[in-house]
Amino acid sequence: MMSADGRQMKALVLDGPGSLALRDLPQPAPDDSCLVRVRMAGICGTDLQLLDGYAGFRGTPGHEFVGVVEDVAASGDRHWIGQRVVGEINVGCGRCRWCEAGVKEHCLNRTVVGIRGHDGAFAEYLTLPASNLHRVPDDLDDEAAVFVEPVAAACRILEQIAIDDRTRVAVLGDGRLGLLTAQVLRTAAREVIVFGRHEHKRAIARSLGLAAEPATGPLPAVAFDVVVDATGRPEGFRGALELVRPRGTIVMKSTFHGEAPIAAWPIVVNEVTIVGSRCGPFPRAIAVLASGAVRTGPLVSRVARLEEYASAFADARRSMKVLFRLSL
Amino acid sequence: MMSADGRQMKALVLDGPGSLALRDLPQPAPDDSCLVRVRMAGICGTDLQLLDGYAGFRGTPGHEFVGVVEDVAASGDRHWIGQRVVGEINVGCGRCRWCEAGVKEHCLNRTVVGIRGHDGAFAEYLTLPASNLHRVPDDLDDEAAVFVEPVAAACRILEQIAIDDRTRVAVLGDGRLGLLTAQVLRTAAREVIVFGRHEHKRAIARSLGLAAEPATGPLPAVAFDVVVDATGRPEGFRGALELVRPRGTIVMKSTFHGEAPIAAWPIVVNEVTIVGSRCGPFPRAIAVLASGAVRTGPLVSRVARLEEYASAFADARRSMKVLFRLSL
Numbered sequence: 001m002m003s004a005d006g007r008q009m010k011a012l013v014l015d016g017p018g019s020l021a022l023r024d025l026p027q028p029a030p031d032d033s034c035l036v037r038v039r040m041a042g043i044c045g046t047d048l049q050l051l052d053g054y055a056g057f058r059g060t061p062g063h064e065f066v067g068v069v070e071d072v073a074a075s076g077d078r079h080w081i082g083q084r085v086v087g088e089i090n091v092g093c094g095r096c097r098w099c100e101a102g103v104k105e106h107c108l109n110r111t112v113v114g115i116r117g118h119d120g121a122f123a124e125y126l127t128l129p130a131s132n133l134h135r136v137p138d139d140l141d142d143e144a145a146v147f148v149e150p151v152a153a154a155c156r157i158l159e160q161i162a163i164d165d166r167t168r169v170a171v172l173g174d175g176r177l178g179l180l181t182a183q184v185l186r187t188a189a190r191e192v193i194v195f196g197r198h199e200h201k202r203a204i205a206r207s208l209g210l211a212a213e214p215a216t217g218p219l220p221a222v223a224f225d226v227v228v229d230a231t232g233r234p235e236g237f238r239g240a241l242e243l244v245r246p247r248g249t250i251v252m253k254s255t256f257h258g259e260a261p262i263a264a265w266p267i268v269v270n271e272v273t274i275v276g277s278r279c280g281p282f283p284r285a286i287a288v289l290a291s292g293a294v295r296t297g298p299l300v301s302r303v304a305r306l307e308e309y310a311s312a313f314a315d316a317r318r319s320m321k322v323l324f325r326l327s328l
Numbered sequence: 329m330m331s332a333d334g335r336q337m338k339a340l341v342l343d344g345p346g347s348l349a350l351r352d353l354p355q356p357a358p359d360d361s362c363l364v365r366v367r368m369a370g371i372c373g374t375d376l377q378l379l380d381g382y383a384g385f386r387g388t389p390g391h392e393f394v395g396v397v398e399d400v401a402a403s404g405d406r407h408w409i410g411q412r413v414v415g416e417i418n419v420g421c422g423r424c425r426w427c428e429a430g431v432k433e434h435c436l437n438r439t440v441v442g443i444r445g446h447d448g449a450f451a452e453y454l455t456l457p458a459s460n461l462h463r464v465p466d467d468l469d470d471e472a473a474v475f476v477e478p479v480a481a482a483c484r485i486l487e488q489i490a491i492d493d494r495t496r497v498a499v500l501g502d503g504r505l506g507l508l509t510a511q512v513l514r515t516a517a518r519e520v521i522v523f524g525r526h527e528h529k530r531a532i533a534r535s536l537g538l539a540a541e542p543a544t545g546p547l548p549a550v551a552f553d554v555v556v557d558a559t560g561r562p563e564g565f566r567g568a569l570e571l572v573r574p575r576g577t578i579v580m581k582s583t584f585h586g587e588a589p590i591a592a593w594p595i596v597v598n599e600v601t602i603v604g605s606r607c608g609p610f611p612r613a614i615a616v617l618a619s620g621a622v623r624t625g626p627l628v629s630r631v632a633r634l635e636e637y638a639s640a641f642a643d644a645r646r647s648m649k650v651l652f653r654l655s656l
Contacts, residue, residue: 054593098574103575105599106574106575106598106599108550160599222436234592237592246426246434247431247434252592252595252596253596254596255592255593255596255597256592256593257593258591259589259590259591259592260589260590260591260592261587261588261589261590262587262588262589262590263586263587263588264562264565264580264583264584264587264588265382265583265584265585266604267580267583267602267604268580268581268582268583268604268605268606269583269604269606270434270604271433271434271488271603271604271605271606272604273601273602273603273604274595274601274602274603275599275601275602276594276595276596276597276598276599276600276601277596277599278596278597278599
């Protein structure tokens with residue numbers, strides 16, 4: 001995709017494991033999509049995994065963003081121009097049986113913004129079909145709206161499993177995804193406890209009104225109906241198997257690069273259900289953010305410029321959410 | 329548990345990994361249970377794992393059996409005496425919240441016949457509470473009735489997940505558990521295909537009217553709604569992940585001793601659900617065996633005497649079901 005008139009933009013480019021650079025690239029043309037000027041973009045655990053070689057992605061990463069539509073394809077709906085938007089990241093082929101069923105998240109030919117075959121949001125511009133866009137309400141500022149994508153991923157859990165006022169939930173992992181997930185599940189569950197390895201992150205959890213316990217010692221055994229593994233580390237699953245009760249459910253929310261040794265027999269003996277969980281509903285995420293049920297302010301560690309990408313990515317490994325501010 | 333009058337019986341005893349011996353032991357007394365004279369008992373994959381050290385069991389293994397009640401406790405219901413029975417293998421404490429909910433399978437203090445803290449069926453006698461017993465219909469002979477326990481385990485899947493006339497099912501594993509499971513699921517599913525490594529076992533599958541394909545080459549990718557791993561081997565799970573469609577379900581029906589390296593990201597990316605599945609409903613198992621929907625005759629490789637235990641266990645590793653005949 002080339003700009004019609006040769007305009008340039010700044011973009012981060014991942015050339016291979018560990019190799020990230022800031023480049024001047026041609027602005028993409030909207031083609032059959034919308035051209036979105038990125039306002040803010042967030043660094044996600046998946047971006048750190050991509051940098052480590054996960055999924056073999058080459059191009060511009062970044063899939064959490066808020067921006068403004070600057071142009072649409074010639075055949076497109078011009079009402080989008082000027083709208084502040086967030087965007088679903090799976091772009092379906094539109095023809096397979098998954099797309100026909102309205103589930104572009106599992107289109108076998110899909111591209112995924114900033115993850116698979118589609119340049120992402122760590123750039124001044126990206127393109128996305130209008131069908132992927134959601135308008136951001138005026139009272140949701142950029143620093144909250146940039147969290148819509150991961151909050152939607154957390155909301156996905158509520159579509160997959162039954163959580164109600166009898167359900168005791170543990171969230172393993174005190175990182176950004178863990179604290180977003182815990183806040184989302186708190187809207188439905190009887191009790192949510194975050195287990196994490198970092199005192200300063202547990203303190204942030206408590207500032208959000210969440211119960212938080214150390215994950216460094218032995219975990220309470222067979223104590224929870226639902227355990228969400230949001231650690232992004234191979235040990236997470238083992239901890240989840242300790243925490244979950246017989247016939248309980250483990251939600252695998254984060255992933256990690258490579259394989260982990262897993263003992264399968266407790267899954268069988270305790271009849272545990274394990275549910276893989278990925279992308280979720282944007283309208284629900286916008287609603288829980290707009291209502292204040294999910295708060296993101298305490299999760300923002302730093303707002304960086306794109307030029308500061310090296311230190312921004314380094315910070316993202318040890319702190320909470322690092323955001324890029326690309327335009328105002 | 330000692331016999332009141334010092335009567336002896338023959339019993340296999342597992343003393344430690346690889347150490348199995350035939351001994352003369354005192355007959356157990358019924359205490360608060362029923363005394364069952366074992367007629368037939370089957371060697372299960374779990375018995376082979378126990379022999380390899382799984383679960384650290386010491387005592388008499390064997391949990392698939394049919395027998396006749398010879399005595400009941402002084403306070404017991406004497407109508408059981410003389411009945412031909414099969415028995416559920418989990419013995420609950422009767423006091424915990426699982427037992428109160430009627431789910432003795434997950435009683436945290438449970439013993440399990442021939443697996444955990446309760447001597448099993450590779451002996452002339454065993455004891456079991458009357459609440460674990462099910463009368464065997466007269467038209468179900470011993471060689472079929474001895475399969476009630478594993479068939480119940482296969483029926484458990486139908487309690488856990490939705491399988492109907494739109495559901496395409498793959499069963500990975502052409503062993504005894506795989507072929508029982510495939511027959512049970514065929515009663516509900518649109519299609520069931522067994523994938524196995526052994527031509528002679530696939531031939532048995534076909535003699536039961538099942539579709540059977542080699543599991544030795546590449547497996548059909550993302551083709552099945554439900555995949556049951558009945559391989560009992562660490563590689564089974566990897567194959568199941570290949571076979572299952574996005575948002576499909578893997579049932580872990582067999583287990584293995586130790587840990588297996590598992591890549592977690594496909595579970596998350598494809599939003600796969602994994603369901604651990606153990607013991608199941610005996611009445612339903614008796615019904616599908618009595619109706620002929622599940623046939624066991626072609627699965628019986630050998631009927632051995634207890635004295636032949638060494639060669640019987642060796643045969644059970646490479647053939648289908650090996651049964652012990654203990655009394656007539």
